[in-house]
Amino acid sequence: MNPASRSPVAPVTALLEARGVTRRYGDGRRRVDALRRVDLAVPPGARIGIVGESGSGKSTLVRLLAALDRPTSGETLFRGRRTSGVPERGLADLRSSVQLVFQDPRSSLDPRMTVGRIVTEPLRSRRLRHRGDVPSPSADRLQEVLAGVGLAPELAHRYPHELSGGQRQRVAIARALAPDPEVLIADEPVSALDVAVRAHVLNLLADLVRARGLTLVFVSHDLAVVRLLCDTVVVMKDGVIVEQGSMEEVYDRPRDPYTAALLAAVPRLRS
Numbered sequence: 001m002n003p004a005s006r007s008p009v010a011p012v013t014a015l016l017e018a019r020g021v022t023r024r025y026g027d028g029r030r031r032v033d034a035l036r037r038v039d040l041a042v043p044p045g046a047r048i049g050i051v052g053e054s055g056s057g058k059s060t061l062v063r064l065l066a067a068l069d070r071p072t073s074g075e076t077l078f079r080g081r082r083t084s085g086v087p088e089r090g091l092a093d094l095r096s097s098v099q100l101v102f103q104d105p106r107s108s109l110d111p112r113m114t115v116g117r118i119v120t121e122p123l124r125s126r127r128l129r130h131r132g133d134v135p136s137p138s139a140d141r142l143q144e145v146l147a148g149v150g151l152a153p154e155l156a157h158r159y160p161h162e163l164s165g166g167q168r169q170r171v172a173i174a175r176a177l178a179p180d181p182e183v184l185i186a187d188e189p190v191s192a193l194d195v196a197v198r199a200h201v202l203n204l205l206a207d208l209v210r211a212r213g214l215t216l217v218f219v220s221h222d223l224a225v226v227r228l229l230c231d232t233v234v235v236m237k238d239g240v241i242v243e244q245g246s247m248e249e250v251y252d253r254p255r256d257p258y259t260a261a262l263l264a265a266v267p268r269l270r271s
C-alpha cells in the first residue's frame with residue numbers, strides 16, 4: 001500500500017462518483033441532453049439530497065450512479081473503480097452495496113411474489129453469489145426485517161396488490177435494507193403517498209439512515225423533506241448542477257438565483 005494513502009490528509013475515495021457525465025437521449029430534433037458534463041462525488045457517510053424542477057436530470061443522474069444506465073460520455077465510479085461500460089458480471093460489489101428505492105412501489109415490486117419472498121430475495125441472491133457461504137435467510141431474519149420497517153409479520157404472506165401504498169413503500173425499503181447496503185439511493189420515495197403516510201415513511205427512513213450510518217442519495221422535489229434527511233444539497237437545472245453545498249449554506253445563503261427561487265416557492269421551512 002502506498003504510505004501516502006494512509007495519511008490523514010489523503011482525500012477520501014468517494015463511494016459513488018460521476019465524472020464529466022453527459023447523458024443524451026434521442027437525436028436530431030428529438031435530442032435531449034438530460035445531463036451535461038456533471039461531476040458529483042458521494043463520500044462515505046454523506047447524506048446528499050438532489051433537488052430541482054421536473055426534467056432537470058435527477059433520475060437520470062441517480063440511475064447512472066447506480067449503473068442502471070450508461071453515460072453518453074464521461075464515467076461513473078464505485079469506490080474509485082469504473083462502473084460505466086463494465087459488463088454486469090463486473091458490478092457485483094456495487095449491486096450488493098448500493099440499493100435503490102423508487103417513487104412507485106407498485107411498479108418496482110414483483111406482483112407474483114409474496115412480501116416475504118420480495119424482502120428475502122436480495123439475501124438469497126447474495127447467498128448464490130457467495131456459493132452458499134451465507135446462510136439461507138431464516139424466518140427470524142424475515143420477521144426482523146419486516147419489524148424494522150413497522151410491518152406486521154402476517155403481511156409476509158400477502159402479495160403487493162393486497163397492501164396499501166404506504167405498506168408497499170415500506171416493503172420496498174425493507175427489501176433495499178435487508179442486504180445491509182452501504183448506500184441507499186431513493187428517488188422520490190414518498191411522492192406517491194398521502195401526507196400522513198408520507199410523514200410516517202420519512203421518519204422511518206430518517207431513523208434507519210441514522211441508526212445504520214447509511215450513505216444516502218435522496219431525490220426529491222420537496223426541500224423541506226431534503227432538509228429533514230440530508231446534510232448536503234445538490235440543486236439541478238436543465239441537466240447541470242447549479243449549486244451544491246451543506247444544507248445550511250444553501251438554505252441560508254443560496255448563491256444561485258434558481259435556488260433562491262426554489263426556496264421562495266417552499267411555503268415556509270421550519271428550522
Ligand SMILES: Nc1ncnc2c1ncn2[C@@H]1O[C@H](COP(=O)(O)OP(=O)(O)OP(=O)(O)O)[C@@H](O)[C@H]1O
Binds near residue numbers: 026054
Ligand atoms: N428514456 C428517455 N428517453 C428520452 N428522454 C428521456 C428519457 N428519460 C428521461 N428523458 C428526458 O431527460 C430529461 C431528464 O429527465 P429525468 O427523468 O432525469 O428528470 P427528473 O429531474 O428526474 O424529473 P422528475 O422530477 O419529473 O422526475 C427530461 O427532459 C426527460 O424528458
Ligand SMILES: [Mg+2]
Binds near residue numbers: 059060
Ligand atoms: Mg425523476
